[in-house]
Amino acid sequence: MDRTRDRSLYLMNLSLMLPELTALTVLGVLTLGEMYVKDFSQKFSARAACLGSLAVFAAVLFSWGRQGTAFGGMFGVNVFSLFFKGFFALAVIPVLQMSKEFFAPRLRFPGEFFLTLWITLIGLFVLSSARDFLLLFIALEIVTFSFYIMAAYLKRDLFSIEAGLKYLILGSLASAFMIYGISLFYVASGTTSFEGIRTAYESGQAASLITFGLILTLCASAFKAAAVPFQLWAPDVYEGAPTPVTAFLSTASKSAAFLVLIQILFGVFPAFETGRTALFSVLAALTLIYGNLAALHQTNIKRLFAYSSISHAGYLLIGLAAGGRAGLESILYYLAAYSLSTLTAFMVITTAGQLLGSDKVDAYRGLARRSPFLGAAFFIALASLTGLPPLAGFFGKFLILSAAVQQGLIFPAFLGCCAVAVSLYYYFGLIKKIYADEPSAADPLAVPAPTLVLLGISSALIIAAGFFPAPLLSLASSAAEVLF
């Protein structure tokens, strides 16, 4: 550590950590409530956590526009990190409602689950602000460790245990790759800060060590993003984990992986440009082909969404291969649109799973007749995931593919277009089941009121982001600007 960094260690700039401190306070309140308030777990914990995430979102809004670093440059705040913090704070709200619906009948103290979920959120916040590989690694591990716990949360269910175990074994392999890569950066440059490694790489000192480390860290992040050939864990973990955890895994964890990839590729190694384009074009092509083809014949809806999330990772990888401001902007927009649609779909899956008692695709036959509202929300979410205009998902795909064409990546863009056609088959197969097939039972389904409200809001947002993409797009572009 050089001397200026030592001195600035004392300048902690706690005001920059307002969202994190708010989240920590909420965690404290939730823990104390769990310990001392009677019936807190069943009655108030979900509402308290929901209010907490609104408070955290307000803190993010309050910090909007602030810039600076704290803890000797380890922790940085700018529009890019705040964009992700706001995104995570909002994404956790539907997950809270799903968890309440899912765990309240199954566990005596469902509130304990929210504590784990909240620790994940804090890890994601620190991850968004990490400007040093040590902090990045630790924040990423906080997130992954809580996911191991959450995946195995139904501790009497063999599927859930297996999901947790598989995620743990393959996830720890990824973290070993990550930390070994970081150790090579350290050996080569004598520092773990983004800036220090960037200067070392650009000056060409110990280039082979740094390049090897870069490959290892990229492998680890591609694992978290479930990109082919690191996707093996995804279908099993998605199927076995409790449904709300699957929803959080396919949105927040995937976004975190892309956050790390963006930081590494554009924040630390912008000089790795030619390698990046070649490497990620290949990864994107493999991921798109594998995800879409494997999704065609799935009978379990969570497994189907696992493959669908792999294929969406393929689009995001095209964005990474394209790079540049347009590429980054499109990735941020796509992440927001994809997460919104996926969370909407998973709210339907959680509720339907509760009411139908099954996650099989066949159980969804005639769902729209038994609950028109669930059917409509599912329809909007699936159409947006397919990329039908004028929904949010359409603009995401359009932006990514046009960024790729601008950079001359014609083949990945072409594959992306073909993948839309393939994905029509399995997404609309589901829609056909919901609308055209005869239901197995005729009684209407009673959907809980908070889920109805959240489903209404998120479906409206999907449509609104499709008709008026400008606000979200300008947010994404101001966030992407920071890295250039």
Add this chain to the structure above:
Amino acid sequence: MIPLSHYLIVSGILFSIGLAGLLLRRNLLLVLLSVEIMLNAANLNFIAGSAAHSDTGGQVIAFFVMVVAAAEVTIGLAIAVLLFRKQSSVDTRDISFLKG
């Protein structure tokens, strides 16, 4: 003084041993042990780098990595206990209920 490259070779060997153990071993406890070996290979790099650059930062990082490793094993053992309660075995071959 031992040159830096020797440390790198040893840590590379350690990492490969850990990786091979993780991929080949079928007992869950040994799989967790292999992960520890891989993390310790990284630790060796951090300490060697710390000596080579005469910077104490690397030693601090090694402590953080140890804490992370301990947390990882704690969760791993907890899940192993859950599994053992269910089916009296921690063999990874016995867990394949999820298939597509």
